[in-house]
Amino acid sequence: MAKVGDFPGGGPPGFAARVLELADELRREDMRVGTSELLDAFTALREVPWTDQEDFREALAATLAKSQEDRRTFELVFDRFFFRAVEREAVERGLTEERFQGAGDRLDLDDLRERIRAAIRGGSDGEMRDMARLAIAAFGRQGDGSGVIGVDVQRIRRTLDLRATSEAEAAADSVPRERLREFERHLRRELERALIERTRSFPPSRPLQDFERALPSGPLRDLAAVHRVVAQLKRRLASQGAEQRGRRRSEVVDVRRTMRASLETGGVPLRLKHRPRRPRRPELYVLCDVSTSVTSASVFFLSVLHALHDSFRKLRSFVFVERISEVTDVFERESSFAAVSRAIATDAGVADVSGYTDYGRVWLEFLEQVADDLDPRSTVIVLGDARTNGREPYSRAFAALAERAGRTFWINPEPKLYWNYGDSVMSVYEPHCDGVFECWTTKQLEGFVRAITESRPRAA
Amino acid sequence: MAAELNSVDEARDGLAAASYLADEPTALVAFLAFKLAKPVLVEGPAGVGKTELAKALARATGRRLIRLQCYEGLDEAKALYEWNYRKQLLRIQAEANDAGWERVQDDIFGEEFLLSRPLLQAIAEDEPVVLLIDEIDKADQEFEAMLLEVLSDFQISIPELGVVEAQSRPLALLTSNNSRELTEALKRRCLYLWLDYPDIERELEIVRMHAPELDAQIARKLVEVIHMVRGLDLKKPPSIAESIDWARALMLLGADEIDESVLQRTMSIIVKHRADLDVVAERAGVKLQRGRLAG
Numbered sequence: 001m002a003k004v005g006d007f008p009g010g011g012p013p014g015f016a017a018r019v020l021e022l023a024d025e026l027r028r029e030d031m032r033v034g035t036s037e038l039l040d041a042f043t044a045l046r047e048v049p050w051t052d053q054e055d056f057r058e059a060l061a062a063t064l065a066k067s068q069e070d071r072r073t074f075e076l077v078f079d080r081f082f083f084r085a086v087e088r089e090a091v092e093r094g095l096t097e098e099r100f101q102g103a104g105d106r107l108d109l110d111d112l113r114e115r116i117r118a119a120i121r122g123g124s125d126g127e128m129r130d131m132a133r134l135a136i137a138a139f140g141r142q143g144d145g146s147g148v149i150g151v152d153v154q155r156i157r158r159t160l161d162l163r164a165t166s167e168a169e170a171a172a173d174s175v176p177r178e179r180l181r182e183f184e185r186h187l188r189r190e191l192e193r194a195l196i197e198r199t200r201s202f203p204p205s206r207p208l209q210d211f212e213r214a215l216p217s218g219p220l221r222d223l224a225a226v227h228r229v230v231a232q233l234k235r236r237l238a239s240q241g242a243e244q245r246g247r248r249r250s251e252v253v254d255v256r257r258t259m260r261a262s263l264e265t266g267g268v269p270l271r272l273k274h275r276p277r278r279p280r281r282p283e284l285y286v287l288c289d290v291s292t293s294v295t296s297a298s299v300f301f302l303s304v305l306h307a308l309h310d311s312f313r314k315l316r317s318f319v320f321v322e323r324i325s326e327v328t329d330v331f332e333r334e335s336s337f338a339a340v341s342r343a344i345a346t347d348a349g350v351a352d353v354s355g356y357t358d359y360g361r362v363w364l365e366f367l368e369q370v371a372d373d374l375d376p377r378s379t380v381i382v383l384g385d386a387r388t389n390g391r392e393p394y395s396r397a398f399a400a401l402a403e404r405a406g407r408t409f410w411i412n413p414e415p416k417l418y419w420n421y422g423d424s425v426m427s428v429y430e431p432h433c434d435g436v437f438e439c440w441t442t443k444q445l446e447g448f449v450r451a452i453t454e455s456r457p458r459a460a
Numbered sequence: 461m462a463a464e465l466n467s468v469d470e471a472r473d474g475l476a477a478a479s480y481l482a483d484e485p486t487a488l489v490a491f492l493a494f495k496l497a498k499p500v501l502v503e504g505p506a507g508v509g510k511t512e513l514a515k516a517l518a519r520a521t522g523r524r525l526i527r528l529q530c531y532e533g534l535d536e537a538k539a540l541y542e543w544n545y546r547k548q549l550l551r552i553q554a555e556a557n558d559a560g561w562e563r564v565q566d567d568i569f570g571e572e573f574l575l576s577r578p579l580l581q582a583i584a585e586d587e588p589v590v591l592l593i594d595e596i597d598k599a600d601q602e603f604e605a606m607l608l609e610v611l612s613d614f615q616i617s618i619p620e621l622g623v624v625e626a627q628s629r630p631l632a633l634l635t636s637n638n639s640r641e642l643t644e645a646l647k648r649r650c651l652y653l654w655l656d657y658p659d660i661e662r663e664l665e666i667v668r669m670h671a672p673e674l675d676a677q678i679a680r681k682l683v684e685v686i687h688m689v690r691g692l693d694l695k696k697p698p699s700i701a702e703s704i705d706w707a708r709a710l711m712l713l714g715a716d717e718i719d720e721s722v723l724q725r726t727m728s729i730i731v732k733h734r735a736d737l738d739v740v741a742e743r744a745g746v747k748l749q750r751g752r753l754a755g
Contacts, residue, residue, distance in 0.1 A: 036648055040498065044651075047495045048468065048488065055468060058488045066647040068503065068638075068654050228638065265549050338693070 015050070016042070022081050023064070029077055031070050037063055083189060087196050113160055120162070120179045132186035135160060136194065149191045153184055226300070229445045230307035251275070283377055284308065284315045285405070287366065289384030290344065291321040291357040300413070300440060301383040302341055306331065316370075319344055320362045320384075324369070357387060359425075360394035367401055374404040382410045382433075386419070386426040395428045402432040410436040411448060463521050465494040471520075480509070480516030481666050489653045490517060499611045499632035501596075501647060504655035507699015510635040513655070514592035517631060524585070526630070527592045528578040530599035536606060540616055542575045569620040579610050583626035591630040596646075597639045604646050612649045658700070660687055666700060671707035681718045682707055685744065689730065692739055698730040706730050 019041065023033045041063040048055040057078060065074040112134065119131040135156055162180060257273035265271075286308060288301045305317050309331040316328045327344055334340045374380070380401065402408040410433045412419065412426060419426040419438075430436050437448045465471040471494070472487035482490065490513075493500045502510045518525035528539055548568040555564055576584060582591040596604065610616060614626035634650065636642060658666065664683045668674070674682075683703065690697040698706075706729045715722050723744060731740050 032644065034648060040496070040651070043496055044492050047492060054484055055488055058485045059492060062485070062489045062492060062651045062653060066501070066650070066652045067641075071652075071654055265545060266553070268549075270545060 018085070019045070019060070022060075022078070025077050025081055026064065026074065029073050031065065031073055033064055037066075087193065090196075116160055116183075117162070120183045121176070128183055129186050129190070132183060132190050135187065136190055149188055149195065152191055153187045156187060157184065226303045226307045226442055226445065229442055229449055230304065283375075283379065285370070285374070285378055285380045286315065286317045287324070287362070287380070287382045287384070288317065288319050289321070289357060289382075290319045301411075302344070304383065304445065306340055318366070318370075320357070322356065322358045322361060324362045324365045326369075356389040356391075357384070358391050359384070359386065359388045360392045360397065363394050363397035363401060367397055371401055371404055374401065376406040378405050380405040380408045382408070382429075383413075384410070385412055385414050385424065386410075386429060387423045388425050390423050393425045393428050395425075395432070398429055399432045407434045409433060409448075411439045412436060413440045414438065465491050465521065467491065474520035475513075475516050478516040478519035479669060480512060480520075481662065481669065482513075482516075483658070483662065486513065486653060486655070489651055493631060493633075493651055494521070496651075497629040497631075499634060499650045500653055501642070501650035502633060502635045502653045502655060503638050505657065505697070505699075506637055507701055508655045508657055509700055510633075510655055511592065511594055512701075514590055514594075514633040514635075517633070518590040521590065521631070523631065524587065524589045525592060526578050526582045526585075526589050527594060530593065530595045530597075530603070532598060532600065534599045534603055537577070539577050539579050539603070540606070540610075541577055541580045541618060543569070544573045544575050548573050571621070574618075574621070579607075580616055580624065582630045582632075583610065583614050583616065583628075584624060585630075586627050588628035589630045591632040593632065593634045595637060596634045597636040597642065601643060604643050608645055608649065611646075657687075657690060657697075660684065663687075663700065663703065667703055667707045670704045671711055674707050674711050675716070678710060678715065678718060679707065682710065685718060685723070686730065689740055689744060692743055694731070694736045694739060695733045696731075696736065702730045 020038070023038055023041075026033050041060055044059040044063050045056070048059045050056050060078070061071060061074050065071040116131045116135055119127045157180075162183075252275040254273045254275040258269050258271070261271050261273055262269040286305055288305055290302070308315055309317065309328075316326065317331060318324050318326050330343045331340060334343060410426075410429060414424070416438050418424065426436065435451060437444065437451065439445055439448055463474060465474055468484075468488050468491045471491035472482050472484075475482045475487065475490065489500055492498070502513060504510055514527075515525060517523075551568050551573070552564055555567075574580075578591070582589050593607070596607075611632060614629055616624045618624060634646075657663070660683055663686070664680055667679050667683060668676070671679070686698055686703045686706070706726060709726055709729050710718070710722070713722075713726070715726075724741065727737060727740060731737050
């Protein structure tokens with residue numbers, strides 16, 4: 001068998017090692033690159049010309065990145081890796097590049113702004129890069145930047161007066177968000193290049209930030225992601241108990257169907273027919289905090305609710321601030337998310353006077369109105385930050401409703417670090433829940449889904 | 461007329477000849493799948509041509525297409541093989557008196573009594589085929605585990621018969637709408653291809669290829685409207701197939717311009733939800749009107 005490093009096409013020496021380094025870096029970004037993926041990659045590279053950048057990159061991507069998220073990470077790491085590889089070479093050989101110097105004096109700044117905008121809107125990659133360099137030369141005061149690349153990028157962006165919009169057809173002086181991100185990436189890279197050249201040293205590589213790794217998205221994309229996770233939740237809940245079905249525990253033979261089937265085989269009952277076990281219908285009660293302390297999270301929560309309503313029929317939802325209000329019919333009536341949030345904002349009637357959350361009162365009201373409907377088959381999910389604004393938490397009321405429901409889960413939009421600081425009384429409610437989760441991204445939502453569907457129901 | 465795909469360009473041209481306009485990554489993955497005999501996992505939103513890719517590959521390589529549609533509860537009997545009970549029983553009854561048990565037992569578990577299902581068919585075929593496993597995410601996880609043997613070693617173990625090995629290596633395509641996470645083990649065995657909605661120019665080419673008689677101006681307008689509609693918050697954004705349908709419908713209607721009334725009448729071709737219809741009528745109508753005033 002040929003050694004991994006042998007390329008019939010004649011890759012340069014050390015080529016295989018470079019690919020391995022790349023794989024190492026991918027692993028550091030939490031991609032699962034196994035040996036078998038690497039072997040595939042090398043086999044694939046034998047088939048494509050390694051001199052063609054796009055083919056080379058696609059071949060690696062197809063063999064190493066196995067999901068859309070991984071694919072995104074791969075692109076970022078690939079770019080960074082080969083960019084750095086070139087720069088390192090340049091530093092080692094002492095190469096410098098000629099740059100635009102003092103261009104700011106001669107260029108009309110307004111004209112430059114216009115040109116940069118045009119390039120961002122419709123220019124090629126190369127044009128954008130040139131414009132990024134020009135912008136750095138003109139506005140970046142090359143040589144005495146702040147030293148922090150992120151700060152410089154933002155300063156240049158402000159000087160250029162670039163604003164992003166998600167709608168392509170908006171005002172004339174704004175540019176599409178994705179393209180702007182692309183431009184910022186160029187700025188960042190050019191600044192980094194300048195920094196390396198200036199200091200003649202090579203900064204350590206920086207792990208990817210969450211915001212870079214996030215897929216290009218708007219609120220709609222996020223909504224779609226939430227819907228996907230909830231669909232997953234539904235599937236998991238629906239197929240719960242499948243393992244019991246598999247073991248044929250306490251299965252009942254359906255005599256009528258067995259006899260019928262035996263007609264096929266001349267009256268010999270070769271195949272036993274069983275009565276199908278009906279999976280239990282999940283019954284969900286979702287309580288969602290929509291007060292100002294969770295403003296940023298409540299959009300996320302409402303979209304979770306919205307998605308839940310699309311998937312579950314036996315679902316009752318409530319929103320609360322100071323009082324609780326059932327909004328099940330709002331969700332059933334309105335199918336678009338925008339309409340739902342409008343309806344809830346205008347006439348749910350949950351805020352009384354102060355607009356501060358009153359958890360204690362919410363539990364009492366919930367107990368009074370709904371508790372009779374709760375039974376061991378129902379699951380209660382609370383979405384909220386447990387910040388009572390100093391009011392009485394009435395943990396006994398909460399305990400009572402948790403007692404009646406089969407399972408109770410709490411999803412908190414704050415990082416665990418902040419729980420129980422200030423007026424957060426998470427620890428009061430926590431003992432009564434079957435699980436508490438911090439959750440403000442779809443990824444964490446997925447974690448929640450996995451956790452609640454893997455744990456066996458208490459009252460099975 | 462089995463054709464080979466010997467380079468990325470050949471793959472692209474072959475697919476184009478089979479009326480599938482592949483972009484660079486798609487052509488490359490098709491070529492690699494062919495060369496390395498590895499299955500391909502194709503993911504992407506509904507209606508971007510995942511299934512069509514498999515059909516086009518079959519046409520391009522002159523292979524037969526064997527399709528396995530996955531659904532919840534799909535099991536081995538439907539995917540791999542099943543014993544033909546009736547025939548076995550007849551056999552037993554025919555020989556009941558004069559043959560020993562041993563002989564009958566040997567007989568009734570022969571290939572004669574085996575009903576082969578898509579996966580067994582695909583690997584038992586003498587000529588290589590294209591195997592399409594559609595919507596793998598709809599099947600249960602257990603089913604995925606069962607696929608592993610087929611996809612990595614191209615063999616199927618039948619307890620009574622032994623191991624059936626592939627006569628030829630099928631070109632396997634798995635599609636998924638990403639409705640659940642597939643297992644790592646399955647992903648590891650596959651090449652990965654993410655298909656997304658094409659950009660305006662490519663979609664225009666696709667529409668013109670399938671509806672060549674449509675006026676170029678209208679085709680462009682149509683694709684632009686489709687892209688705008690995809691940008692709205694819809695339950696189900698229009699797929700490529702739906703833009704082609706729409707193009708054909710406009711051709712039949714002899715429309716010479718896409719204005720508000722044409723959109724109103726034909727909207728149901730591209731939008732399939734009542735709530736979506738309202739959104740599109742409201743938003744797209746306004747835009748078209750403004751466009752006409754400006755134009």
